[in-house]
Amino acid sequence: MTERLPLFPLGTVLFPGLVLPLHLFEERYRMLVHDLLDQPEPRRFGVVGIELGHEVGEGSAHRLADVGCLAELHSVTPHRDGRFDIVTVGGQRFRVKETDTSRAYLQGEVELLPEEEGTDTGAVAQRVRVLFQLYRHRLAAVGAEVAEPVELPDDPVRLSYLIAAAVVLDGPDKQRLLEAEDAALRLEYEQELLMRENRLLQVMATVPAGQFLDGSFTPN
Numbered sequence: 001m002t003e004r005l006p007l008f009p010l011g012t013v014l015f016p017g018l019v020l021p022l023h024l025f026e027e028r029y030r031m032l033v034h035d036l037l038d039q040p041e042p043r044r045f046g047v048v049g050i051e052l053g054h055e056v057g058e059g060s061a062h063r064l065a066d067v068g069c070l071a072e073l074h075s076v077t078p079h080r081d082g083r084f085d086i087v088t089v090g091g092q093r094f095r096v097k098e099t100d101t102s103r104a105y106l107q108g109e110v111e112l113l114p115e116e117e118g119t120d121t122g123a124v125a126q127r128v129r130v131l132f133q134l135y136r137h138r139l140a141a142v143g144a145e146v147a148e149p150v151e152l153p154d155d156p157v158r159l160s161y162l163i164a165a166a167v168v169l170d171g172p173d174k175q176r177l178l179e180a181e182d183a184a185l186r187l188e189y190e191q192e193l194l195m196r197e198n199r200l201l202q203v204m205a206t207v208p209a210g211q212f213l214d215g216s217f218t219p220n
Contacts, residue, residue, distance in 0.1 A: 002097065006032050006045040007068070007106040013174035014047040014069040015161040016090045016115070024084045028104040033084045036073055043073040046094060046110055049175050067095050067113070067179045090161075093178065118184025121156040128187050131194035132163055138201035139168075160186040169193060 008029070014020050024030060036043040048068035070091030077085040094110035101107075129152055140146045147166075153159050164177040164186065173193060180186035 001112045002109055003112065004100075005070075005094075005108055005110055006035070007064075007096070007099065007108045008032070008045055008047050008071065009050045009064055009106065010047050011050050011171070012047075013049050013171065013178050014071060014088075014090045015165045015178060016069060016093060017158060017161050018090045018165045020047070020071060020088045020090065022086050022088065024086060030082050030084060031103075032105045033076060033086065037076065044070050044088075044091060045073075046096075046108060047071045047088075047090075048096060048108075049171060049178075051171075051175075064096065064099075065175050065179075067093060067175070068110070069093050069178065070112075115157050116182035117156050118182030121184045121187060124184065124187045124191060125156050125159055128159070128163060128190050128194065131191060131198060132166070134198055135167065135194055135201070138198055142201060142204050156183040156187065159183070160190065163187075163190050163194075167193065167197065169197075 008022075012020070024033060032045065036045065046068045047070075049065035050063070051065055052063035070093075071088035072091045073086060073088055075087045079085070092115070093113040095113060097109045097111055099106055099108045132152070136146050136149070150162075153162065160177075160180075160183040164174065167190070169177075177186055177189055177193075180189060
């Protein structure tokens with residue numbers, strides 16, 4: 001299934017089910033919000049990771065990821081000077097088929113992607129849960145702020161996305177998790193990444209943590 005969407009290039013990877021607040025001040029994105037508010041609900045646009053370039057400025061994103069995530073608009077707070085604060089929640093993943101630059105903001109033809117559980121998720125899901133709890137413990141041990149514990153879902157798809165959003169990783173690792181074909185494969189990737197991060201944190205146990213180890217995430 002394909003549809004045409006406004007696209008929002010962003011230096012952050014959005015995952016299904018996760019909350020993403022945005023502060024919009026560029027004219028093109030003010031126009032985007034006005035256009036969305038003129039539409040019936042659900043109001044949504046596509047968030048796509050920037051692989052080359054930056055977020056702000058005309059023509060700033062030079063290369064985008066192939067796979068992004070729908071952002072469903074939940075609240076809009078306008079400011080007197082025309083800026084907006086919005087709150088979105090990640091929806092379905094999509095693959096960008098082609099882009100259109102005819103408007104002030106980017107648009108694209110996208111193919112919506114299915115959410116598959118995959119096979120034999122039980123064992124890998126349990127290993128990921130254990131590794132994630134160890135990861136939180138080791139983050140705290142190096143002085144990082146760790147968010148309050150949340151109840152990890154039983155559903156492997158939801159679990160895979162919550163873990164993907166919660167672990168502090170660089171952009172390519174996050175994008176790899178978003179692009180995984182199904183939850184089983186995503187959980188396998190997370191097992192590898194958590195083992196790597198736990199080894200690094202064990203080495204860092206006596207080294208002061210930097211700001212990049214804040215451990216924060218906002219599950220839906």
